Amino acid sequence: MKRHIAFFGAPFWGHVNPTLAVLADLVSRGHRVTYVTTEEFSEAVTAAGVDVVRYESTWPAARSAPSQVSADEMAGGPLKYLVENVAATGAEPAFDGDVPDVVVYDTLMHFAARALAHKWQRPAVQLIPLFASNEHFSVAQQLADEFPALDPQHPALIEFGTKLAEFRASYGMGEASPADFFGTVEDLNLVFLTKEYQPAAETFDERYAFVGAGLADPRTRGAWTPPEGDAPVLLIALGTLFNERPEFYRLCVEAFADQPWHVVLATGRHVDPSDLGPLPPNIEAHQHVPQLAVLEHAAAFVTHAGARSTMEALHFGVPMVTVPQSVELEMAGRRTAELGLGVRIGRDEVTAERLREAVLKVTQDAAIRRNVEEMRRATREAGGAGRAADEIEAYLRRALDA
Structure with a gap:
C-alpha cells in the first residue's frame, strides 16, 4: 500500500x-x-x-x-x-x-x-x-x-x-x-x-x-573529466560548514604546486578562488565541484572528515588525509586513522610538508590500500x-x- x-x-x-x-x-x-x-x-x-x-x-x-x-x-x-x-x-x-x-x-x-x-x-x-x-x-x-x-x-x-x-x-x-x-x-x-x-x-x-553512503543518482551528480595525461587526481574539500579557511587553501597550493598531482580544490562559497593568488597549472580551484564525479577519478582526498564525505570517499575506494575542522569531526578523523583508512593531521598542525607526506603515505601504503578496498566493498554492500x-x-x- x-x-x-x-x-x-x-x-x-x-x-x-x-x-x-x-x-x-x-x-x-x-x-x-x-x-x-x-x-x-x-x-x-x-x-x-x-x-x-x-x-x-x-x-x-x-x-x-x-x-x-x-x-x-x-x-x-x-x-x-x-x-x-x-x-x-x-x-x-x-x-x-x-x-x-x-x-x-x-x-x-x-x-x-x-x-x-x-x-x-x-x-x-x-x-x-x-x-x-x-x-x-x-x-x-x-x-x-x-x-x-x-x-x-x-x-x-x-x-x-x-x-x-x-x-x-x-x-x-x-x-x-x-x-x-x-x-x-x-x-x-x-x-x-x-x-x-x-x-x-x-x-x-x-x-x-x-x-x-546515501549517494545521489548518477544522472544528477554533475560531471567532471580529468585532464589528459597520467597525473593522479587529488581532491581537497572542507565540506559546506567549515570552509571559510583561506589560509588552509593557500597551504594546499604551496604543498602541491610543484608536485606530480592534478589537484582539484573546492573552496566553498565563502572563499573566492581568485583570493588565493595565481595558481600553478596543475591546480584548479572552484567554489563548488561535483564531489562524487571527482572522487570517481581521485587517488586521494584531503577532507575535513565529515561523515558524508568520508562515506563517499570509501564508496569509491579513495584513501583520505583528514584535517578535522571541529571537535565533533575529530572523532571521525581519529576513526578513519584507527581503521587504517588514511592519515589524520590536526588542524593546528598542518604544514605544506605534512600535507605532502600524508598524501604520499595514503597512496603508497599497502595496508591502507587494502583497508580502503575492504571498506569500499562494505560500503557498496550496505x-x-x-x-x-x-x-x-x-x-x-x-x-x-x-
Missing part, C-alpha cells in the same frame, strides 16, 4: 544530501513524500520529486562554522536547537487533514518531529548522518572531555530546560528524559554509515540499519538509498499493520 511519508530535515547540506536519493527512491515506489525544510534546501529537495513545506529557520543561511566554541556558546547550543525545532513545528498546519503515515526525521530535528508524531499518533523513524548512539555507546559522552566544561546552572541551560518542558507540555508529552538530550532510540534508526565504520558496532541491535527505502517500507508494514 502506498503511504504518505513526512521528512523533517536538519538545515545542513551534510544532513540533507544523504536523504535526497532516499526521497527519490520512495517516490519511484509510488509513495507520497512531504519534506519540511528551509528555503535554502527547497530546490534540491523538490528535484527529488517530493512536496516541500518551508519553515523560517532561526539560523542564518550559508553560514560557516568556527573550529572552536566557548563554554557560553556550548551552553547556548541546546536552546538554539530547541528554538529551531519549535520553528519547524510551524509546518504543522500544512498537514491538517493530511496526517502522514510515518514521520522520518533527522536526529537534530527530534524535538519537533517526535512532538508531532506523538500528537498525530504516528510511528517515527530517525535518520542519523553521523555516528550513532545507543544505550551502550554515547557520542556525547565520547566528546565530553573535548568541549569546555559546562556549568549546569548556566542561564542558557536553565532556560533550555524550562522551554523544553513548556514545549513538551504543549504537545501532551511527559517530562523529558536523558534520551531527549543525548540521543533518542526509535524502533527504526537509519544510519548513513557502514556498520564497520561505527564505533562499538557490536552493541547496536536490529533497531539500527547501517545503510552506508545498500545505500535502496536499503533505506526498504527499511522504511518494512517498518511501515510492521507498525501500521500490527
Whole structure:
C-alpha cells in the first residue's frame, strides 16, 4: 500500500544530501513524500520529486562554522536547537487533514518531529548522518572531555530546560528524559554509515540499519573529466560548514604546486578562488565541484572528515588525509586513522610538508590500500538509498499493520 511519508530535515547540506536519493527512491515506489525544510534546501529537495513545506529557520543561511566554541556558546547550543525545532513545528498546519503515515526525521530535528508524531499518533523513524548512539555507546559522552566544561546552572541551560518542558507540555508529552538530550532510540534508526565504520558496532541491535553512503543518482551528480595525461587526481574539500579557511587553501597550493598531482580544490562559497593568488597549472580551484564525479577519478582526498564525505570517499575506494575542522569531526578523523583508512593531521598542525607526506603515505601504503578496498566493498554492500527505502517500507508494514 502506498503511504504518505513526512521528512523533517536538519538545515545542513551534510544532513540533507544523504536523504535526497532516499526521497527519490520512495517516490519511484509510488509513495507520497512531504519534506519540511528551509528555503535554502527547497530546490534540491523538490528535484527529488517530493512536496516541500518551508519553515523560517532561526539560523542564518550559508553560514560557516568556527573550529572552536566557548563554554557560553556550548551552553547556548541546546536552546538554539530547541528554538529551531519549535520553528519547524510551524509546518504543522500544512498537514491538517493530511496526517502522514510515518514521520522520518533527522536526529537534530527530534524535538519537533517526535512532538508531532506523538500528537498525530504516528510511528517515527530517525535518520542519523553521523555516528550513532545507543544505550551502550554515547557520542556525547565520547566528546565530553573535548568541549569546555559546562556549568549546569548556566542561564542558557536553565532556560533550555524550562522551554523544553513548556514545549513538551504543549504537545501532551511527559517530562523529558536523558534520551531527549543525548540521543533518542526509535524502533527504526537509519544510519548513513557502514556498520564497520561505527564505533562499538557490536552493541547496536536490529533497531539500527547501517545503510552506508546515501549517494545521489548518477544522472544528477554533475560531471567532471580529468585532464589528459597520467597525473593522479587529488581532491581537497572542507565540506559546506567549515570552509571559510583561506589560509588552509593557500597551504594546499604551496604543498602541491610543484608536485606530480592534478589537484582539484573546492573552496566553498565563502572563499573566492581568485583570493588565493595565481595558481600553478596543475591546480584548479572552484567554489563548488561535483564531489562524487571527482572522487570517481581521485587517488586521494584531503577532507575535513565529515561523515558524508568520508562515506563517499570509501564508496569509491579513495584513501583520505583528514584535517578535522571541529571537535565533533575529530572523532571521525581519529576513526578513519584507527581503521587504517588514511592519515589524520590536526588542524593546528598542518604544514605544506605534512600535507605532502600524508598524501604520499595514503597512496603508497599497502595496508591502507587494502583497508580502503575492504571498506569500499562494505560500503557498496550496505545498500545505500535502496536499503533505506526498504527499511522504511518494512517498518511501515510492521507498525501500521500490527
